[in-house]
Amino acid sequence: MTKPDPKRFLDLARAAAVENATEKSVSSFVELIDEGDGAFSFVFESKLEGYQGWLWSVTLYDSGDEAPTISEVVLLPGENALLAPAWVPWSERLADWKALQVELEAQAALDAAEAAEGAEDDDDADEIEDVEVDDEDDDAEADELSESESSESEDSTGVELASTDFEPGEDTEDDSEDTAGKPPLFSRWGRRRNKNKKR
CATH class of the missing domain: 3.10.450 (Nuclear Transport Factor 2; Chain: A,)
Structure with a gap:
């Protein structure tokens, strides 16, 4: 042929x-x-x-x-033809879909855990900052209290010093000694008057 x-x-x-x-x-x-x-x-x-x-x-x-x-x-x-995707049985497509859902759920759980961890870290950081601020406030209050106590101590010391400068016992004794050694003025004047009369 x-x-x-x-x-x-x-x-x-x-x-x-x-x-x-x-x-x-x-x-x-x-x-x-x-x-x-x-x-x-x-x-x-x-x-x-x-x-x-x-x-x-x-x-x-x-x-x-x-x-x-x-x-x-x-x-x-032909070699460069635009073709439709290959046909896939429903059972295979369903299995792929279920596997994808499991993967998405696992990823969502992981993201939620990471978000919760981040929130806890933020809370811990806030608590640490609050503690540091409280410590600073306590230190400031302690400094103020110490300054107040030292000021009061200085004031009380000044009063004690002022009070110790004057001792009534000693001054009184000195004055009494001086007055005992000298006769009263009126008696001296009286004596002089009597002398004049005699003259």
Whole structure:
């Protein structure tokens, strides 16, 4: 069996592709593939909207004794075709979803624990600051109290010194001694008067 002449079957293959699609969706001829046993595939570039990179494939059979017949017309993805994602069974998708939920819950629990830890650290820091402030206040109060006590002590010491400068016992004794040694003035004057009378 001889290989079909592309010039002889090309128009037949294109007509079959256009019949299944539209004239605008079937573009230039790409290649001829010998499938064996008298089957040949004619490949055309597809311009069908939404199928960028896809190809029209028209397979015909030529027995050599009779006119060739069209076996199938299909749209096949090319090397750069935009394909839909692979189909995944529902059981696998459900298992993936459950695993994702477990992971999200674990992450949420970890975030909550870290947030609680941070809050405790902040509380501890606030308590330490409060204690330091209280200690400073206590020190200030202690300093003020110490200054007040020292001031009162100085005042009381001054009063004691002032009181010890005057001792009534000693002064009184000295005065009494002086007055005892000297006669009263009026008696001296009286004596002088008596002397004058005698003269």
